[in-house]
Amino acid sequence: MNLYDATVPIFTKYLTNLEGWLDRAVAHAEAKKFDPELWVESRLALDQYPLRGQIQAACDQAKYTVAKMTGKPPPSHPDTEKTMAELRQRIRTCKDYLATFTREDFEGAEERRCAHEWMGGKGMRGGDYLDHLALPNFHFHIVTAYSILRNNGVELGKTVFIGHLPLA
16 A cells, blocks of 8 residues: 555545534634634643644644654644634645645655654654654544544534545
């Protein structure tokens, strides 16, 4: 399997789902007559990122993963978002970046060394990076964003989390 299939479509799907959750959150807030911007700083625990941080981190993990696995430099996205509209734009910017990658870009990705500065000079082969860090970290932030909204009353169920299935 080409690692494109395990990255770009998966990241794009869940970022698209995340946009839908934000739509439901805004509709819920409007129905209950409160400002949906309150959710931007909502969090599950005091030592976790608020919703904005979860979205920023999910987008960062997606972009860094595809950049590292293809040997391309990632774009810089400073974490300046403070509103739902800005968070939506962050998601769209990330999805647009993901759309620039092709299956061919991932040739050799399984064995390509992936490293970050925080790894202290160490790194991982691409397949291990994807399985042991990138996908778990991406899903952690996506699940936490989902949980923040769900915990605050937004009607989200498992099928809304999972989203579209490629049934044949």
